Amino acid sequence: MLNIVLFGPPGAGKGTQSERLIEKYGLIHLSTGDVFRANIKGETELGTLAKSFMDKGQLVPDEVTINMLRSEVLNHPEAKGFIFDGFPRTNAQAEALDLFLKSIDTKISVMLALEVEEVELRERLKKRAEVSGRVDDANPEVIQNRINVYNNETAPVKTFYQNQGKFVAVNGIGSIDEITQRLFEEINKL
């Protein structure tokens, strides 16, 4: 199986690039943010809970997120592999993911980390707010919170994969096509 963690701060292009990767490699795209948003739309209990954190730019608690992720993976027994987009976002999530994948006889192949500096991220999120309809893209305070949460809680997850020799940084500045090519090159090296 090819299991990729597509990593990067909010606005780095994870969603856009995931679409390219699933098409080329026939993977299942698993975006925890998308699953939460679908639950909010469907007015489920999970949606109500997730919304209370997402609207403030905070992380949904690990236990809730991990359980949701596990059941999403188990819903695709035929998968050739997964792109994890927006997960893991904490070291506890990374550890839980390792254990869970081991229990189903697979593992993470690589973490591809899209690198984009903060000024550019803010610009991108501002533009995305005009089209995404996402509450958390529209409010500067919420954006700042998401960037802070990324720096404090999520960025350390890189070390987790560095320690396993699975971390690859990819320049996230350039055209969408250029960045896709960089990702393809890294995957083809595996």
Ligand code: AMP
């Ligand atoms: P995203 O679509 O990846 O930008 O995620 C939007 C929001 O969903 C985040 O700001 C969090 O509130 C929540 N979220 C998504 N993925 C996770 C995760 N792995 N752990 C905790 N919260 C998450």
